[in-house]
Amino acid sequence: MTLVDTPATTTGGPALTQERRLVTAIPGPRSQELMARKAQAVAAGVGHTLPISVVAAGGGVVVDADGNSLIDLGSGIAVTGVGNSAPRVVDAVAAQLNAFTHTCFTVSPYEGYVAVAEKLNELTPGDHEKRSALFNSGAEAVENAIKIARHYTKKQAVVAFDHAYHGRTNLTMGLTAKNIPYKSGFGPFAPEVYRAPLSYPFRDGGLDGREAAARAILQIEKQVGVENLAAIIIEPIQGEGGFIVPAQGFLAALVEWANANGVVFIADEVQTGFARTGAWFASEHEGIVPDVIVTAKGIAGGLPLSAVTGRAEIMDSAMAGGLGGTYAGSPLACAAALATIETYEADGLIERAKEIGSVLIGRLNALRTADPRIGDVRGRGAMVAIELVDPATGAPDAALTNAVAKFAHAQGVIVLTCGTYGNVIRFLPPLTISDELLVEGLNVVAEGLKQA
Template structure:
């Protein structure tokens, strides 16, 4: 059995191993403690309490070894304990843990920004700055766009998810659980249709052109393009259900933005850093955003996010108009440098494409066999199955299928505006045999749901 090496620690066998029911007795004890100490608003997808993780597995307090198709929601793309990340963080924690970059700076922050300026799409002059979370990155990107353009309005799209702060919650489309009861929301935010091929009324062949035309018409008629500071979009909608917009839609929206002085902001929080088979998802159609927001996979699990964009936009903000106490923490910066080294040296962009080549054919075969599989979509190691009631496009809740996977020792997540999408985000370093075994578990779960 293959193993995954964790720097300075034992090797984790890369195997699924169930020694108790899921969750086991110790996890259930800890869950009871969680329920008495943590508010219920902090939900848990699968209440197994983890002690070790690496490669493609997570080991819980009961000794179960679970296959990981979640990566902490696309965070641990290079693995939960990637050696280059661990070594850099270990070295840094012995030197210092914090000074605040805005007080006394340090080189690693600058090095991360240099790498982001180099790696993100476009050969124009760029600047980057670092914050703590994806939501904070998106919020700061909108701040920059409004400041640089002097315009108030922001346009977002159906099925989009951008975070849980007041502004990003407003940008987010789905009410429950992200927005319900948390209003009033921020002003001057407008929502346009997304090119969602599976659910486009006139069919996928018309989706890109019609969705773009509707979005542009809405902007021109309801807002006025001259009042729009920014358009914010995920190149692949994440929480909305891993919706890959119909080809041609993103370039058309970006072109409209360029023609009207609107800042095109790509929210690559979930899609960035090799996840989709390109370093950044917008590269697939050659889209060059004015500003790109990154987080999740940037630092191997340490809290870090970034805003990277055209130098003229970011340079327009006055001194101390941007920043935050913890933004670009030195431990997280070292982790990010380790992540970028790992992606490059271990060829993880190619690995993401290989994962797609393994997953998509098997999942598409399920669509041919089971009527509840309405759509299979995604790119790289960001793949989804949309479930429907047989013979219709009526959403079928994904929760029961996910629960069957959990019981067999496979960590999977759900998503979608209608709660009917199984989403798969395996670590890019997962061994092939675990990938295949996990897909077999998914197949059994879908087969069982099809007989209900």
């Protein structure tokens, strides 16, 4: 079967037919072969959501080795915002491959790293003087943000929030709230990490943003103490925790309090950054200016890159040699990042994220009106979720969530679940997806709810 029948209808990726196509059951025989090999070769702790063997992806589809074409509503967990194998990214990385692949920036620097830092300093919220440092993954960047905040403040305590997810390294597991699968059996974790209550409008009993912030601040002051606190770290919209959007005013009140008390405010925008929410960064929706912002995922079109960007006086406090890493800011990833940012800008993908959000919110709210098992619809831009509950009690319904996701996967639609209680389905389509594919994918999810 040819996979290049007609041009993609959207920007980015190889010219794959933009359609949902099931040639075999999922997984098909070739995908099953790979899964058997995976079981024998890959550590069991490295799981997967769909048992398929991917051979191509672009626009709004992922194609497997059996010729099935699946609608992509996950973007590799918000990574391929510009689409898989976006043309500018491919060209930039190919050119860099032909120039050089590695020198280690901390040994012999190159322009690409500096250019990415300059662009991040320009794009991130606030007009203050900034500096950036590049790393490989979101967790690595979070670790370095904490390092920098501790070095700058000469204090050690860090506060994260209920339902948070910040990574799988030792420190970031401590920051992360969810036990299974991220923390169980992996301790002890890094010390001086504390947790405060989040604003969770669906389950907060009517607390507004300022009230929820006052509750969190009181707990921080009484249980940690400002005199010990280096930083607070929060996702402006939580990712793995369930796409929880804090009530208006919650983040602003935390920033005000942090600024008044010499506490570094770190925004973890690993999942929310780079046009995903209909703004460059989710912090902009709340009008907040973080002291430090952590980015990754959508920064480089699928290549491993992350960054910490912050106020110059904070970022410059670390000694020379205190930050870096052998592969941090790889020349290939930097070339990809510059091309990715250009694509967001040139192809109007921030506006496209808003359009996708309108489709998602509209369709999902219509489903909610007809189905009381959908307790909440929330999110911004192309980062939207539904929380599934027992309609009689409001209790989280993880079994229903898993059933709907399983149905969607079998019907050729990639969806991801999340949430502390395992009862949230999240929608993170590439910003290059067509409205037709997006609506078709949502219709499959709707059918899954009916079938369940």
